[in-house]
Amino acid sequence: MKGMGSAAGNRLDELFDARDDYDIVVRVIREEDIVVARQMAKQMAQDAGFSLADTTKVATAVSELARNIYRYAREGKIFMRKTEEQGVSAIEIKAVDKGPGIEDIDLVLTKGYSTFERSLGIGLSGVKRLMDDFEIVSYVGKGTVVFLKMRSRKI
Amino acid sequence: MIRARVVPTIILFGCMLVPIQIELDDATVESLQNQILDEIHKNDKIKAVIIDVSMLDIIDSYMSYTLSETAAMARLMGCRTIVCGIRPAVALTLAQMGVPLSEGIEVARDLEHALLLVGAPFLRG
Numbered sequence: 001m002k003g004m005g006s007a008a009g010n011r012l013d014e015l016f017d018a019r020d021d022y023d024i025v026v027r028v029i030r031e032e033d034i035v036v037a038r039q040m041a042k043q044m045a046q047d048a049g050f051s052l053a054d055t056t057k058v059a060t061a062v063s064e065l066a067r068n069i070y071r072y073a074r075e076g077k078i079f080m081r082k083t084e085e086q087g088v089s090a091i092e093i094k095a096v097d098k099g100p101g102i103e104d105i106d107l108v109l110t111k112g113y114s115t116f117e118r119s120l121g122i123g124l125s126g127v128k129r130l131m132d133d134f135e136i137v138s139y140v141g142k143g144t145v146v147f148l149k150m151r152s153r154k155i
Numbered sequence: 156m157i158r159a160r161v162v163p164t165i166i167l168f169g170c171m172l173v174p175i176q177i178e179l180d181d182a183t184v185e186s187l188q189n190q191i192l193d194e195i196h197k198n199d200k201i202k203a204v205i206i207d208v209s210m211l212d213i214i215d216s217y218m219s220y221t222l223s224e225t226a227a228m229a230r231l232m233g234c235r236t237i238v239c240g241i242r243p244a245v246a247l248t249l250a251q252m253g254v255p256l257s258e259g260i261e262v263a264r265d266l267e268h269a270l271l272l273v274g275a276p277f278l279r280g
Contacts, residue, residue, distance in 0.1 A: 035180045038213060056213060056244035057251070063215040067181070111253055118224075122216045126252030 012143045016096045022079035028069045028097075037078050038063040041093070048082045048089045050152050057130045058091055058150050064123040065095040065146055071116055073099020073143065085151070090132075093148040102138040109136075161187045168275045169200050172266070174207040184218055188225045195232050203273040204229050207266055209240025214249060219256040226260040237272055239263040 024044065026037040041062035045055035062078060069076035076097030083090045102108050109128060114121030124146075128134040133149035161183055165172040171194060179187070195201050206222065208214065214222075226236035238260055241249075249256055256262075263269035 031181050035178055038215075039178075042213070053244045053247050056242075056248050059213050060215050060248045060252070063213060067215070067217060118217075118220065120216050120220045120254060122252055122254055126216060126254065129251055129253065130248065 012096075012098070012137075012139055012145065015094070015145050016077065016098060016143070022081045022094070024080045026066070026078045026080075027075070028066050028078060029075045031070055034063060034066040034070060037066040041080060041091075044080055044082060045091055045150075048091055048152060050089075050091070050150075054150060054153060058093075061127045061130050061148060061150075062093060062095075064127050065093070065148075068123055069095060069097045069099070073097030076143075088151050090149055090151040093146075093150075095146045095148075096143065098143040101140040101142055101144055102136065103140050105136050105138060159186075161190050164190075164194060166198065166201060169202040170270065170273055170275060171195070171198075171201045171204045172207065173204060174210070174266075176210045179211070179218060181217060184221045188221055188228070191225055192228055192232070195229060195234055201234060203235040203237065205263075205266065205269040205273070206236065206238045207240050207269075208238055208245075209242065209265065211245065212242065214241070214245050214256075216252065216254050219249060219254045223256060223259040235261065235273060237261040237263050237269045239269040240265050 024040050026033060026040055028034065028037060038059045042055055042059040045058040050058065066078060076095065076099070079094040081092050083092055107113055109125050111125045112121045127148065131148045132151050133147070135147040136144065138144040162173055162175055173191060191204060195204070222238060229236045239262065241262065261272065263272055
């Protein structure tokens with residue numbers, strides 16, 4: 001999904017300052033916050049009864065998003081919450097920044113594409129492959145929001 | 156120049172063992188890379204580097220990138236690098252993301268297997 005147009009910028013402000021019912025908010029300002037974010041995600045996935053494999057996926061996905069925020073936008077926030085749908089627990093994550101935005105979302109989701117020199121260019125496309133739901137909304141010059149959702153798998 | 160060692164290493168039979176037992180943030184990963192190259196440079200007995208990641212419960216794309224890059228750098232200095240002990244959940248996550256960690260780097264099941272691969276003399280019986 002490509003969100004362009006300036007009127008939509010207000011929605012980004014709303015998302016950035018959202019004080020809705022997310023359980024945890026991690027502000028990503030320093031590089032060490034990447035570790036904090038992924039540890040919080042891991043803890044939440046464990047609390048939600050996720051398997052070790054799914055916990056690792058969620059924590060890794062959050063690590064990638066936090067790094068993207070730090071690298072490209074300098075700062076942002078990661079919101080996390082536990083939900084439940086028909087008795088299945090799930091985790092929803094929203095990563096928001098007011099960075100430069102993404103001009104061509106399809107391009108950044110191409111494996112191997114990166115504008116950062118020390119990178120595999122796998123972060124976002126990898127996150128998309130790990131999660132059940134994945135959506136990016138980006139406004140060039142205003143910022144980017146990434147939504148993730150992962151449902152617990154009962155084995 | 157004195158640089159703090161990020162991970163205490165053990166050198167035996169020309170192998171440098173690097174057991175990672177701390178949570179690695181990006182700066183620490185970079186320091187570890189510097190440390191490994193520094194130690195290779197200072198000790199010409201080192202012919203192989205074995206990085207044990209069995210304590211790491213998360214390895215993301217940047218850590219993978221830096222590990223592969225470190226292996227490439229060590230190779231240029233004449234050293235083999237083997238990563239061992241990748242956990243099942245980490246393997247699953249990396250494979251699903253499409254991170255090609257095992258392409259540029261040798262992997263082993265555990266420390267013992269890694270030592271066997273480099274032909275550590277005490278294991279030859």
